[in-house]
């Protein structure tokens with residue numbers, strides 16, 4: 352559901368159409384199943400795990416095998432349409448889909464909301480620190496747990 356205090360998304364059909372256009376521009380295809388999985392992720396109030404997605408998919412279109420959902424999620428991750436929150440082992444829609452960007456997540460331990468940040472200073476600081484140690488980073492995950500403004504207030 353969009354419109355929560357934490358997010359300023361366009362409505363769902365607009366987001367899904369934009370996602371389809373992003374994929375098409377890259378020669379990839381947002382098949383009906385991938386689109387439906389993306390819709391379930393975007394419609395979730397909070398980051399959602401693969402198992403919960405599978406349950407919702409079953410409700411929406413009948414029995415579905417776990418590999419189906421994992422393949423769809425892999426595709427959506429690859430296209431940058433969703434992000435995986437490692438700490439929660441769950442998925443959330445990208446607020447800047449289609450743009451390559453560094454991202455960090457603020458995860459509220461009380462309400463479960465995850466807020467996506469795009470702070471290049473953080474990315475560069477980590478990049479430099481890793482390079483200083485002779486390490487070549489390929490993937491970075493920055494997840495900060497705490498209380499969101501609404502829960503802290």
Ligand SMILES: [Zn+2]
Nearest residue numbers: 445446447454
């Ligand atoms: Zn993102």
Ligand SMILES: [Zn+2]
Nearest residue numbers: 459462499502
């Ligand atoms: Zn909160």
